[in-house]
Amino acid sequence: MKRILINTQSPPIRFINYKGPSSAQVDLNFFSPDIDYVISTGGVVRMVLPLLESLINQNYFDEAYWVSLNVNAPEKVSMGKIFLNHVMIPEQVLKNYGLIKEELWKFFHKLEKKEKIIENIWREEFADFIYYNRIVAERIFELDKKLDFDIFYIHDFQQLNIGYMLSSLKPKLFRWHIPFLEEILPQEWRTNLSIYLNSYDGIIVSTKNYLENLKTLGYNGKSFVSYPYIDPKIYKKPEEDIIKEFCSKYDIKYEEKVILCIARLDYAKNQPILVKALKEISKSVDAKVIFVGNGSFSSSKQGLGLSKADLVRSMIMELANELDLKEKVVIAGYLDQKMLNAAYTRADLFVLPSILEGFGLVVVEAWLFKKPVIVSKNAGISELIREGENGYTINPYDYNEIAEKAIELLTNEEKAKRLGEEGYKTARLCTIEEGLKKEIDIISLFL
Numbered sequence: 147m148k149r150i151l152i153n154t155q156s157p158p159i160r161f162i163n164y165k166g167p168s169s170a171q172v173d174l175n176f177f178s179p180d181i182d183y184v185i186s187t188g189g190v191v192r193m194v195l196p197l198l199e200s201l202i203n204q205n206y207f208d209e210a211y212w213v214s215l216n217v218n219a220p221e222k223v224s225m226g227k228i229f230l231n232h233v234m235i236p237e238q239v240l241k242n243y244g245l246i247k248e249e250l251w252k253f254f255h256k257l258e259k260k261e262k263i264i265e266n267i268w269r270e271e272f273a274d275f276i277y278y279n280r281i282v283a284e285r286i287f288e289l290d291k292k293l294d295f296d297i298f299y300i301h302d303f304q305q306l307n308i309g310y311m312l313s314s315l316k317p318k319l320f321r322w323h324i325p326f327l328e329e330i331l332p333q334e335w336r337t338n339l340s341i342y343l344n345s346y347d348g349i350i351v352s353t354k355n356y357l358e359n360l361k362t363l364g365y366n367g368k369s370f371v372s373y374p375y376i377d378p379k380i381y382k383k384p385e386e387d388i389i390k391e392f393c394s395k396y397d398i399k400y401e402e403k404v405i406l407c408i409a410r411l412d413y414a415k416n417q418p419i420l421v422k423a424l425k426e427i428s429k430s431v432d433a434k435v436i437f438v439g440n441g442s443f444s445s446s447k448q449g450l451g452l453s454k455a456d457l458v459r460s461m462i463m464e465l466a467n468e469l470d471l472k473e474k475v476v477i478a479g480y481l482d483q484k485m486l487n488a489a490y491t492r493a494d495l496f497v498l499p500s501i502l503e504g505f506g507l508v509v510v511e512a513w514l515f516k517k518p519v520i521v522s523k524n525a526g527i528s529e530l531i532r533e534g535e536n537g538y539t540i541n542p543y544d545y546n547e548i549a550e551k552a553i554e555l556l557t558n559e560e561k562a563k564r565l566g567e568e569g570y571k572t573a574r575l576c577t578i579e580e581g582l583k584k585e586i587d588i589i590s591l592f593l
Contacts, residue, residue: 147208149293150589151286152198153308154301155247157216157232158191159183159223168234170220187480189507190301190323193374193581195228200582202227206590211293213285215240215278231289233282242274247304248454254303254324255414255502256524260332276307283311290314297592300346310345317592320346323374324504325526326356328363340364347592350585352505353526370588373530374505375581378573381514384487392488396436396476403433403556406493406517408486408508409500410439411455411462411477416499416522418465419545423499425469426549431556437462437477438489490515494562495555499542500525509537510576513569518555518562520548530575536568 159174161183166172177183185191198210209227216232217240223230235243246269252258282305286298297317300308302324309318320343331339340363343349348368351357357371398404405424409415417437424435440455459477466475481489490496496512496519503525510527512519513536521528522542531537538551555562574580 149209149295150207151295151298152212154214156188157214158195161219164218171222172220174225239274242271243278246271246275264332279308283308306342310342318346319348321350325502326359328359353529372584373576374507375576375578377578378514383491384484388484389488403494405435405495407497408438411458414501416501416542419499421465422545423548427552430553434474440480501542510573513573516566516570518565520551536572
């Protein structure tokens with residue numbers, strides 16, 4: 147029997163008010179979606195879950211096992227031929243792990259100074275960060291002794307050293323989802339980081355630029371570029387009454403132009419710069435900015451419990467009040483798929499102003515609705531932007547540049563339409579069909 151082991155930090159499902167014993171083994175068929183549990187919304191899960199289903203349906207594997215961090219959930223959950231194993235650690239360890247993970251995430255997104263991140267290895271919390279990785283590696287090792295996996299596929303930067311800890315000669319594949327820029331790495335890190343990276347037989351990154359940086363650091367294994375991907379079938383224009391409901395709920399008037407920004411509430415997403423740009427845009431165009439998104443698994447109560455989403459929400463609204471834009475700025479939070487599709491349909495422009503972004507699949511989502519886009523030059527997806535043809539790129543620190551390009555697209559319907567149509571063609575590079583084919587081809591090289 148052929149089996150694959152997947153490891154992510156974020157779990158594929160989150161239970162809602164789970165009351166059973168943590169040591170339980172349950173079948174998901176006995177639980178109701180949206181009542182007892184929800185599918186996690188993060189980009190990693192949206193890619194990995196259909197990947198596993200495709201690998202099983204195409205007979206590459208008979209079963210898949212998925213190890214992830216999950217609090218307030220049963221230890222083992224079966225989803226057909228996919229078996230979830232949840233790692234649970236003490237509350238204080240979880241908190242300390244989350245703090246270090248968050249500071250590392252900030253560093254790789256250029257939000258944390260190099261000097262501070264070097265000091266972290268001497269902090270008590272760093273020991274708990276390593277402890278979490280060790281616990282996960284031990285869980286994978288124990289499962290392997292019983293089930294004899296054919297390949298291990300580890301995801302994301304905070305779990306990089308699991309491959310090094312996992313003493314197995316079986317193929318180990320790693321996917322790095324966030325920005326990978328060799329130039330920002332402290333000299334003190336380079337040797338160890340290179341050792342951890344080279345403990346994997348193959349590494350997948352999201353852009354050609356990250357691939358070159360990986361090689362520059364000294365990775366000697368097989369390396370690949372595979373664009374993140376989504377299922378275009380779920381991004382369709384909803385019924386007219388859903389669009390009307392969306393407009394009514396967020397008080398969007400017929401004549402108002404809608405600028406849409408979809409991203410979790412996080413410092414790296416840089417939402418406040420769009421509020422500053424709106425002040426300039428409003429001098430020429432009657433526009434409203436809609437922010438969609440809550441926090442990540444790290445900031446959720448079901449996850450690491452960090453409070454950054456609430457802080458960013460406050461920053462946005464305080465700035466809107468200060469600039470007298472309170473009625474023109476909406477934080478919609480989480481939207482279900484129907485309402486999300488209504489938001490894309492009603493939008494006149496999509497903006498992703500991230501300080502640094504591993505890729506930016508929300509841009510692809512906007513393209514599927516043929517919307518013009520303005521994207522940070524520091525987003526991985528910017529390498530797919532042909533300036534003035536399928537979108538615009540901007541300096542994420544320059545709100546005047548954002549405003550200038552937004553005004554151009556909001557006042558020139560012909561150009562906005564042309565950019566949206568070209569973007570729709572570009573989106574084909576990031577469809578689930580293309581992405582799954584690429585990843586399956588990569589995995590098959592190691593079998």
